[in-house]
Amino acid sequence: MRGRTGVALCARVAVAVAIATAVAAGQGQGVGDRIPRTREGKPDLTGTWQAINTANWDIQDHPARRGPVLELGAAFSVPAGAGVVEGNDIPYQPWALKQKQENAKNWTALDPEVKCYLPGIPRATYQPYPFQIVQTPTDILMAYEFANASRVIYMSSRAESPSEFWMGWSRGRWEGDTLVVDVTGFTDKTWFDRAGNFHSNELHVVERYTPTSRYHLSYEATIEDPKVFTRPWKMRMPLYRRMEPRVRPLEYICVEFVEELMYGHLKRK
Amino acid sequence: MSQHGGRSVMTSVVGAVFLTVPIMAHGQSSTATVERSTSRTTASAQASATKTSPAKRAAPRATMKTPWGEPDLQGIWSYATLTPLERPKAVGDREFFTDEEMQKQQAALSVDRPPRKGDPGTYNRFWFDQGRAPSRRTSQIIDPPDGRLPALTPRGQAIVARRNAWRADGYRPADWLELQTDDRCIMYHGVPPQPSGYNNTYQIFQAPGLVAILDENIHHVRLIHTDGRPHIGKNISQWNGDSVGRWEGDTLVVQTTNYHPQTELRFPQQLEGFENAVAVERFRRVDATTIDYRFTVDAPDVFTRPFTAVLPLAATEGPLFEYACHEGNHSMIGILRGARLLDQEAAKSQK
Numbered sequence: 061m062r063g064r065t066g067v068a069l070c071a072r073v074a075v076a077v078a079i080a081t082a083v084a085a086g087q088g089q090g091v092g093d094r095i096p097r098t099r100e101g102k103p104d105l106t107g108t109w110q111a112i113n114t115a116n117w118d119i120q121d122h123p124a125r126r127g128p129v130l131e132l133g134a135a136f137s138v139p140a141g142a143g144v145v146e147g148n149d150i151p152y153q154p155w156a157l158k159q160k161q162e163n164a165k166n167w168t169a170l171d172p173e174v175k176c177y178l179p180g181i182p183r184a185t186y187q188p189y190p191f192q193i194v195q196t197p198t199d200i201l202m203a204y205e206f207a208n209a210s211r212v213i214y215m216s217s218r219a220e221s222p223s224e225f226w227m228g229w230s231r232g233r234w235e236g237d238t239l240v241v242d243v244t245g246f247t248d249k250t251w252f253d254r255a256g257n258f259h260s261n262e263l264h265v266v267e268r269y270t271p272t273s274r275y276h277l278s279y280e281a282t283i284e285d286p287k288v289f290t291r292p293w294k295m296r297m298p299l300y301r302r303m304e305p306r307v308r309p310l311e312y313i314c315v316e317f318v319e320e321l322m323y324g325h326l327k328r329k
Numbered sequence: 330m331s332q333h334g335g336r337s338v339m340t341s342v343v344g345a346v347f348l349t350v351p352i353m354a355h356g357q358s359s360t361a362t363v364e365r366s367t368s369r370t371t372a373s374a375q376a377s378a379t380k381t382s383p384a385k386r387a388a389p390r391a392t393m394k395t396p397w398g399e400p401d402l403q404g405i406w407s408y409a410t411l412t413p414l415e416r417p418k419a420v421g422d423r424e425f426f427t428d429e430e431m432q433k434q435q436a437a438l439s440v441d442r443p444p445r446k447g448d449p450g451t452y453n454r455f456w457f458d459q460g461r462a463p464s465r466r467t468s469q470i471i472d473p474p475d476g477r478l479p480a481l482t483p484r485g486q487a488i489v490a491r492r493n494a495w496r497a498d499g500y501r502p503a504d505w506l507e508l509q510t511d512d513r514c515i516m517y518h519g520v521p522p523q524p525s526g527y528n529n530t531y532q533i534f535q536a537p538g539l540v541a542i543l544d545e546n547i548h549h550v551r552l553i554h555t556d557g558r559p560h561i562g563k564n565i566s567q568w569n570g571d572s573v574g575r576w577e578g579d580t581l582v583v584q585t586t587n588y589h590p591q592t593e594l595r596f597p598q599q600l601e602g603f604e605n606a607v608a609v610e611r612f613r614r615v616d617a618t619t620i621d622y623r624f625t626v627d628a629p630d631v632f633t634r635p636f637t638a639v640l641p642l643a644a645t646e647g648p649l650f651e652y653a654c655h656e657g658n659h660s661m662i663g664i665l666r667g668a669r670l671l672d673q674e675a676a677k678s679q680k
Binding site for chain 1: 378396397403503504505513514515516532533534535536539540543547548549551552554558559560565567569648649650653655656661662665666668669672
């Protein structure tokens with residue numbers, strides 16, 4: 061009896077080891093980490109994603125500092141953060157650097173996020189809210205929780221932007237496993253962060269979404285704007301798949317939270 | 330202008346006093362919206378829109394199944410219609426219009442009438458999206474069988490009476506909370522939708538287990554999961570509710586609950602009182618250019634019984650444009666400033 065059990069146990073262990081070895085050899089990271097793919101063989105980006113960083117506070121390196129509302133103290137002050145800008149410096153033209161500094165000084169009065177305006181690209185990507193990608197071969201929907209913002213990425217159209225849009229005009233293509241999105245047609249009314257980093261309506265963003273595992277995307281945005289910067293520059297960050305079983309972006313129609321701020325002076329006294 | 334209910338009253342009163350008030354509360358919609366309306370209205374503009382737009386790509390595909398075997402609802406769809414929600418009383422109990430009535434209806438579409446005296450007017454017919462696929466139905470409502478909304482509950486009556494009284498009082502909002510959700514750029518067409526003068530357009534996207542509907546109107550996205558997940562917790566209310574779906578044969582059945590206490594649905598005017606409502610929508614692709622869309626709304630706080638309506642979705646060309654509403658809501662400032670001026674005048678005349 062005893063001998064037979066021992067043999068059976070050995071056999072099971074051997075099978076388990078064999079499977080583990082095969083998985084490790086085949087996938088490098090294990091079955092669970094394999095990049096999901098569509099029927100056409102492209103990476104399947106459909107899912108709920110979110111950045112985990114402080115870029116929405118300031119895309120550049122920044123120390124911790126007190127927040128703008130005295131009563132909120134430590135609860136709503138600004139955390140320190142390593143920036144997401146390659147090399148940390150943003151190549152502003154001299155006038156634009158002054159404008160950025162003015163913007164920073166008057167942050168709460170001027171930041172379009174405070175007024176619940178559509179956040180633009182790339183800021184929508186790294187605001188502290190989830191966003192949903194719904195991928196199809198021809199059009200990709202990106203739906204952001206903040207301000208109920210959304211955009212469609214046209215995979216089969218090269219048409220130029222017919223107008224200016226808060227969320228821009230997005231045309232996509234695949235380069236290997238990378239989704240490359242060319243975004244133009246912006247307004248001059250959105251910002252990059254709460255630190256006053258800004259652009260003009262000649263902003264041109266090239267985004268690159270590259271899956272590095274089932275759970276991660278590498279996100280890179282090249283920023284070009286001849287009116288504001290002296291040369292193109294890049295920001296880069298990982299995006300994380302939200303893993304809660306029933307996760308979905310919820311409604312954050314923030315208009316109702318800014319009406320007192322924007323229209324309070326016109327109420328009946 | 331049935332779609333705009335009390336708004337013509339507002340524009341005539343406020344507009345006369347405060348000349349910079351936009352013509353309509355929906356004047357806030359962006360230039361892109363205007364371009365869109367144009368492209369739907371004239372053949373030449375359509376041709377140029379086709380040239381520059383990804384329309385052809387996004388048009389509904391002839392194949393009726395997705396590669397993973399679910400019915401394919403994808404594409405760009407219009408829910409504009411000439412069919413009134415409720416059957417006009419003059420039609421009696423007839424379910425369909427006669428040929429002659431249909432012709433009259435079509436002819437009326439091209440006639441512009443000048444605004445009433447003192448009314449600054451609104452867009453002319455050229456700008457309005459009136460629906461592409463004329464239905465002969467005399468009402469969207471097919472149940473109750475008389476084609477009319479069910480009787481209001483006492484609370485429903487109170488909601489309507491309060492709104493009517495406030496309008497009769499000269500439409501002078503004390504603040505934004507007295508305005509409608511569309512004036513505030515929070516929500517308009519709703520779930521289930523009722524069309525208005527423009528932006529009656531959906532784009533539907535599908536992935537396995539998920540149907541997403543982008544409503545051009547105030548850029549609202551519905552993420553409808555068909556993976557069997559339950560609704561969000563009962564303490565989470567949303568302006569457009571929470572939708573979950575399932576496939577019944579070829580039909581996508583979507584149940585929506587969790588409405589916000591101030592959600593306004595357009596049955597027929599913008600009413601609130603839907604926080605306990607349950608809507609069930611059914612989408613069935615019948616051919617390359619049509620989705621049979623119907624919905625049942627059970628709103629026990631407002632109506633004494635559920636009702637069911639039919640609102641076919643017709644394939645249309647794209648793309649959808651960004652409806653940046655709140656971002657350009659100069660109307661809100663104009664309306665409130667106008668109301669304060671009226672307050673001042675009223676105070677003066679009392680002295």
